[in-house]
Amino acid sequence: MRALEDIGFYCMDNLPATLIPTFIELCQHSTRGLSRVAIVVDIRGMEFLEDFQKVIQSLREGGHQVKILFLESTDDVLIRRYSETRRRHPLEKDRGISLPDAVKEERGEIAFVRETADEVIDTSALNVHQLRGVIMERLLASTAQMMKMTLLSFGYSYGIPTEADIVMDVRFLPNPFYVKELRGLTGEDQKVRDYILEKEETNDFLHRFSNMIEYLIPIYEKEGKSYLTIAIGCTGGKHRSVVITERLADIMGQRGKEIMVRHRDTERG
Numbered sequence: 001m002r003a004l005e006d007i008g009f010y011c012m013d014n015l016p017a018t019l020i021p022t023f024i025e026l027c028q029h030s031t032r033g034l035s036r037v038a039i040v041v042d043i044r045g046m047e048f049l050e051d052f053q054k055v056i057q058s059l060r061e062g063g064h065q066v067k068i069l070f071l072e073s074t075d076d077v078l079i080r081r082y083s084e085t086r087r088r089h090p091l092e093k094d095r096g097i098s099l100p101d102a103v104k105e106e107r108g109e110i111a112f113v114r115e116t117a118d119e120v121i122d123t124s125a126l127n128v129h130q131l132r133g134v135i136m137e138r139l140l141a142s143t144a145q146m147m148k149m150t151l152l153s154f155g156y157s158y159g160i161p162t163e164a165d166i167v168m169d170v171r172f173l174p175n176p177f178y179v180k181e182l183r184g185l186t187g188e189d190q191k192v193r194d195y196i197l198e199k200e201e202t203n204d205f206l207h208r209f210s211n212m213i214e215y216l217i218p219i220y221e222k223e224g225k226s227y228l229t230i231a232i233g234c235t236g237g238k239h240r241s242v243v244i245t246e247r248l249a250d251i252m253g254q255r256g257k258e259i260m261v262r263h264r265d266t267e268r269g
Contacts, residue, residue, distance in 0.1 A: 001040060003132040007139065009038040017041060017052040024059065041113075043106045044090050052113060069138060070117035071131075072162070073124040078103050119227070122162040125264050137260060138227055147221055148258050149213075150229045153187070153245040155237025155265040164231035166216075168209065168244075173202055176239040186266050187242025196243045206244070210251045217257075237265030 001011045010032075015023060020039060027034040041052070059066050073081075079099055082089055091102035114120060119138050123131055137148060154161050156171070176182035176192050185192050196202055213230065220228055232248070234240035242263055249259045 001038070003135045004038040004139070007136055009036045009139075010034045011038045011040070013040045014042060014044050015039050017055050020055050021058060024064065043110060053116060056116065067119070067139070068113070068117045069135070070114045070120045071123055072107075072114070072120065073122060074159075075100065075103050075107075077124045120162055125158075130262075147217055147225070148227050148260065149217075149252065150227075150260045150262060151245045151249050151252075152229060152231045152261075153237055153241035153263045153265070154231055154233045155235060155241070155268070156233050157236055158265050158268065160233065161229070161231045161264065164229050165220075165225075166213075166228070166230045168230065168232045169234075170205075170232055170240045170244050171234050173205075173234075173240045173244075174199060175235070177236065182239070186238045186263075187240065187244075187246065188263075188266070192239055193243050193246070196240060197247060202244075206247060206251060210248060210255075213248075213252065214255065237263070237268070242266060 001013060004011050010027065012023060023039070024037065027037050056066055056068070082099055089099055089102040089106070091097065091105055092099050095102070095105075097105070121131075121134055121138070126134065137150065152161055152164065156169075160167055173196060176185070176195050179195065182189075182192050182195060187193065187196070217228070230248075232241045232245050245261060245263065249261045253259050
């Protein structure tokens with residue numbers, strides 16, 4: 001909510017879905033000119049969420065531009081966050097169930113909201129500052145004419161990023177992990193970059209893949225998409241995926257594209 005407020009949104013937390021149209025009407029008639037509004041809805045308003053889809057459809061039919069961001073993370077991360085903050089899950093209190101069961105039930109009960117979302121953001125590997133950046137990127141992209149792209153390196157050992165629109169596996173490239181002097185480095189080190197980029201298959205792949213991305217961008221834009229996340233994965237997310245992500249960012253940047261680079265797993269053990 002603070003990130004949204006920073007870019008000019010008027011925010012309301014935990015508003016029941018049935019009251020959203022009334023709230024929007026009040027904003028329309030406000031003397032403050034509240035044209036950008038953000039509403040946070042979660043499991044605490046579950047008894048009202050059955051009307052969620054109907055409310056969203058009504059708003060869109062009324063000419064309002066509605067964008068739904070769905071934030072999620074893995075069960076183990078959710079459980080750890082509740083334990084660290086010493087806060088009880090709403091369903092844990094209301095139904096007298098364990099925290100793992102509460103997380104499982106919540107995921108099932110709000111699955112329909114996830115299915116209607118325009119953007120799904122996996123916060124599992126993000127700290128609060130990184131999450132703020134992602135939120136701002138997503139919403140600022142919707143007002144920009146040029147499509148914004150995030151190139152995200154990751155390790156298959158830790159799972160495929162759920163926010164990815166395109167996933168590319170680069171485990172076919174030679175692995176620096178098996179070179180003793182390179183194993184402890186990452187793809188951001190020049191020695192690792194040189195090892196991977198000197199390979200003929202690497203440069204052939206970069207040429208073909210960058211051309212494919214450039215071909216796809218106007219097609220995505222035609223369908224109304226303003227933000228594209230391309231995830232590039234190797235086994236551990238430290239070497240090959242990082243090098244390819246950085247080099248691809250250079251190539252697309254030279255072609256006039258607006259690029260954001262993130263390395264999800266370089267800090268893992």
